Amino acid sequence: MTTQELKQKSKEYRQKVLKYIYNAKAGHTGGSLSMVDILNVLYNNVLNVSPENIKSPSRDRYVQSKGHSVEALYVVLADKGFFPEEDLLTLCQYNSPYIGHPTNSINGMEQNTGGLGHGLSICSGMAVAAKKDKSSVKVFTVLGDGEMAEGSNWEAFMFAAHNKLDNLCAILDYNKLQITGPNADVVCLEPLDKKLEAFGWAVKHVDGHDLEELSEILNSLPFEEGKPSFVIAHTVKGKGISYMENVIKWHHGVPSEELYDLAQRELELI
């Protein structure tokens, strides 16, 4: 897709994320809005994944480690044709498969996530399997910044580098806010690039809302042969809606009717 087409998609995705969270009266709004541009680029310009090849062993794999931002993934998968978009009207409703975290009962979703610090280990196993099979499968995960404190992630960082998993790419949705406050106040992650480089990863920074830059960087993998790639995507929690941007209460806040209308009007103007 061209950058212009991607921009239009991002606008629609944000509108839909908001629509279905508002309808469900539940969801992780801020994080879905911060990572939706990353998913847009992954599914429209990077991953060789489609409803037609979703059972093929040679498809790329995407596992969302920050499972709570599932609404962004639902909207993108619906747009790609994995299931009818109107299914999302059942989001978080009784007996709906569209629950508040990813599950592989939904067409297009690879793994069940939700507990934090799980995605990278699973992806590392997938990447090892792909290497053993000498396949060209690439494996991607999106991590949240809050979950970077999970020790299991650092076990996986060491493992992936030791095994030279250059078919693995981890993208950090670095909106810098978690439910208690700024990461910097909860448990500081910095200097993150130096830490990850010391762990043996090839690291790049990117503006996580710059669709052109994201496309370019995610299509230039691996950054270094023999090393797993880490993308520090600098993002804004609640991106696109003025009153939500960088405001923690929208981590899982649901807008009132008035604020919902205001948000949709703001998005329309983009």
Add this chain to the structure above:
Amino acid sequence: METVIASKKANQVVFSETLEALAEYDKDILIVTSDSRGSGKLVPFAQKYPDQVVEVGIAEQNLVGVAAGLASMGKKAFAVSPSCFLTARSLEQIKNDVCYSDNPVKLVGISAGISYGALGTTHHSLHDFAVLRAINNITIVAPADNLETEALVRKAVEMDSPIYLRFGKKNMPENLKDDVLGNANEFEIGKGRVLREGADLTFIANGETVLPCKAAAQILNEKHGVNCKVVSMHTIKPLDAELIFEIAEAGQPIITAEEHSIYGGLGESVASLLMQNGFSNPFKIVGLPDDHTVSGSQVEIFDHYGITANGLTETALDLIKK
């Protein structure tokens, strides 16, 4: 203190030898280890098939997550680690990445129960049946003898759902079944094995505690004229309800034995099944009490808590009297 009869091989040795034999022809078989290939007796496997080993280092959460990823890609991943760490440190990975996600990982808990003896509680797994029983979508098996172990490993390779295999360090007999009971080679996951027939009392046990139950049955027969049935209930989940009902219908007392806490394991599993189906046989759960475990070797700890031929004989005589 009695010496428990020892035979040729520990079940975890039989596990590694069986897997080694199968790995030659099935390159999808992988062992995933957490610096545990030595305790898992997998060094010969690793030397012979280095490409079929994934080493994660001492990182049990990553061990299970990586194994889940491998299994999702069609690999027959055996995640091997001491059961004390595997079923506690990585419990969330077992629950989410393996069972909930339906990745058919074969979780192998080695040196289970109190195999590590004097190394203490950090190295004991007396909770693993309890925690795993409460997780949906996992088969739980603790074989008694070498024969059950080999058959179990062969079946586990082909399973397309999660399974937990629990092995101990002690040398166990090749086959605990009395010859008169016919073909000894049958083994089916989910079906208890009757090792000895008897109509006065039944021992239902698993893993290494089947051995002292069998010895107690011998003493009870020879010295007290009490004829005991002995069942290896190797599979805790799914439990063999059919066999347990058949035993209970005869009305005889039942003793369960396990190398596990008396809470949440085989005993409570059998008790729950019986009570909810209207049975009220005299019943006793033998295992490790809800207390700080006494220090000592496995043999000494078993002796302390009466998980021995003599201890189980006394328990049986008491239960019959009631």
